[in-house]
Amino acid sequence: xxxxxxxxxxxxxxxxxxxxxxxxxxxxxxxxxxxxxxxxxxxxxxxxxxxxxxxxxxxxxxxxxxxxxxxxxxxxxxxxxxxxxxxxxxxxxxxxxxxxxxxxxxxxxxxxxxxxxxxxxxxxxxxxxxxxxxxxxxxxxxxxxxxxxxxxxxxxxxxxxxxxxxxxxxxxxxxxxxxxxxxxxxxxxxxxxxxxxxxxxxxxxxxxxxxxxxxxxxxxxxxxxxxxxxxxxxxxxxxxxxxxxxxxxxxxxxxxxxxxxxxxxxxxxxxxxxxxxxxxxxxxxxxxxxxxxxxxxxxxxxxxxxxxxxxxxxxxxxxx
Numbered sequence: 611x612x613x614x615x616x617x618x619x620x621x622x623x624x625x626x627x628x629x630x631x632x633x634x635x636x637x638x639x640x641x642x643x644x645x646x647x648x649x650x651x652x653x654x655x656x657x658x659x660x661x662x663x664x665x666x667x668x669x670x671x672x673x674x675x676x677x678x679x680x681x682x683x684x685x686x687x688x689x690x691x692x693x694x695x696x697x698x699x700x701x702x703x704x705x706x707x708x709x710x711x712x713x714x715x716x717x718x719x720x721x722x723x724x725x726x727x728x729x730x731x732x733x734x735x736x737x738x739x740x741x742x743x744x745x746x747x748x749x750x751x752x753x754x755x756x757x758x759x760x761x762x763x764x765x766x767x768x769x770x771x772x773x774x775x776x777x778x779x780x781x782x783x784x785x786x787x788x789x790x791x792x793x794x795x796x797x798x799x800x801x802x803x804x805x806x807x808x809x810x811x812x813x814x815x816x817x818x819x820x821x822x823x824x825x826x827x828x829x830x831x832x833x834x835x836x837x838x839x840x841x842x843x844x845x846x847x848x849x850x851x852x853x854x855x856x857x858x859x860x861x862x863x864x865x866x867x868x869x870x871x872x873x874x875x876x877x878x879x880x881x882x883x884x885x886x887x888x889x890x891x892x893x894x895x896x897x898x899x900x901x902x903x904x905x906x907x908x909x910x911x912x913x914x915x916x917x918x919x920x921x922x923x924x925x926x927x928x929x930x
Contacts, residue, residue, distance in 0.1 A: 629658040631665065638704035640667040650704050669704040673765070676715060680773065681723045683730040685738055692773040693730070695722055697753070698766040706761030714760055718753065722767065725752045735774065742769050 632655045633639050639651040643663050658664065680694040697718060701707045711717050729748050730738055738745075746767055754764040774782070 625660050629660055629663075631656045631658055636670060636672045638669045638671055638701075639665050640669065640704055640708045642666040647705065647709070667704075667708040669701055669707055671701050671704065673698060673700045676718065677770070678719045678722060680771070681726055683727050685730055685733055685735050687734045689735045689774060689778060691730075691735075691738075691775065691778075692771070693726060694770045695726065695749070696768045696770050697722060697764060698768075699757070699762050699764045701761055702763045703761030706759065710760040714757075714762060717760070718757060718762070718764075721753060721756055722749065725749050735778070739772060739774075742772075745769060 631639065631651070633651050633653050635653050637653070639656070641648045641651055641656075641658070641663055642665075643659070647666075648663060676697045676699070678695050678697065680692040682690060683693055684690050699718070707714060726745075726749060729745055733741065746769060749767040750764055753767060757764055
């Protein structure tokens with residue numbers, strides 16, 4: 611009997627210990643009591659009442675990433691292609707996530723596939739290949755609105771790969787190659803054009819510089835000739851001034867000498883004979899001029915009287 615009681619007590623202890631549950635970080639436990647929703651357990655220890663409570667679902671509230679397999683879609687211009695998507699979502703309401711939809715990931719995948727077909731069906735091939743961002747935003751908005759009642763927040767949807775048919779890829783590669791060759795030819799032509807323009811501009815600037823240099827050379831030459839003429843004129847003027855000054859000085863000296871001679875003559879109180887002699891000396895210079903008439907003083911009366919005067923003058927000079 612004691613063993614039975616001990617076994618029962620041990621069983622009760624084991625049951626009680628096993629009913630203690632610790633909810634880890636970033637998880638939520640959905641607890642049901644007698645088959646109906648009872649509570650949402652968050653991080654920390656909790657106790658399940660034996661035979662009444664059970665954990666119906668363990669829900670992660672971390673951001674989750676789901677990579678869905680490629681979906682076959684058809685564009686507006688009837689091109690079939692494969693597109694695979696990556697969905698980023700987070701559970702915001704664990705109760706809605708547990709009871710709102712059966713197999714939530716499958717529901718998100720199917721909803722993403724149908725939304726993608728609808729969006730791609732309104733685009734042509736080239737628009738599909740160049741509108742990734744727009745497609746991502748449209749799918750994200752539609753999925754987020756549809757999954758809100760499931761307690762799911764879709765934060766982002768990305769188109770991972772867009773795979774058109776092989777013949778389309780070959781055609782696109784040829785088109786890209788032709789466009790690259792065309793751009794290369796355009797770039798070469800533009801480079802040659804710019805080169806010719808630069809050469810022409812260089813030649814133009816060179817001609818302008820040569821013309822300006824020739825102009826400056828002519829100006830400098832003219833200025834030099836002008837300065838040389840000015841210097842020569844100044845030299846001639848200086849020469850004439852100096853010659854005039856020399857002549858003036860010579861005349862002044864002669865006049866001074868004559869004045870001095872007259873002064874000396876006056877001081878010596880010359881006799882009448884001396885004055886007659888000086889008149890005779892001056893006579894050749896008067897006669898030597900260009901005048902057509904010569905006035906002879908009245909005192910000079912005959913050659914004999916003039917000679918007698920000269921004789922007396924010579925005798926007086928010897929006596930002195």
